Amino acid sequence: MYNDRNRQNYHCARQMPTAARVASDIPRLDADQGGRRCDGSSPDHAQRGQVSNGHAGNGGCGRMGNGNGCANNSCGHAGNGRGCGNAENGAHRGWGLHDHPLAMVYSPYQHFRDTYTPDIALGRGTLFSELDLPFEGYHNKRNGGCAR
């Protein structure tokens, strides 16, 4: 059953850039915290590349005092050794992201440029060359999950 907040979520999801929508359920996070940007009132917020999760001052995870968002294994699924720098178990030890705080996400404005031709697009899995980003996080520590 839909209520106002459900509708807001839906509206927000349709307004998100393609990149962000593919990457995670960022729109839901935004809507849960009041639906900012859903009405398009401050699109430059995203253009500046700022963190939009509402907890920018504390490292991206509520209730954490240490600023890195990961240390106490109390932030989401920190115990699985993926995405958190303090992983003590698992062969990948954080996928090379030891210095990255947990769940810091952003969604820059996407511009319509550098599109592939349809035959290339189907092979690459995206029409947009800017989104043609193979996940190579373990081998590319500087750039996190995307190699350019």
Place this chain on the structure above:
Amino acid sequence: MMNMNCNGNSLLKRLQEVEFALYELTLYLDAYPESKDALMHYHSLLDARRALVAEYQAKHGPLTMYGNESTTSWDWASTPWPWEN
């Protein structure tokens, strides 16, 4: 009896490519409905899709159940399926 051949598969591949690009443009336009460039690109590919569908159906029969254009014969079940050569 209409037979699928390499040309038919090639047409299907091109159709698949164009439809994927259209799907990508739809996602983009959902997020940026004001983009005139994206809208132009969308309509260009929409025209290309129409032409490909028409060409395929003229040569190989209905592509979907909505493509039964003959008023004198029922082609949907009698023509080869896309994966049949």
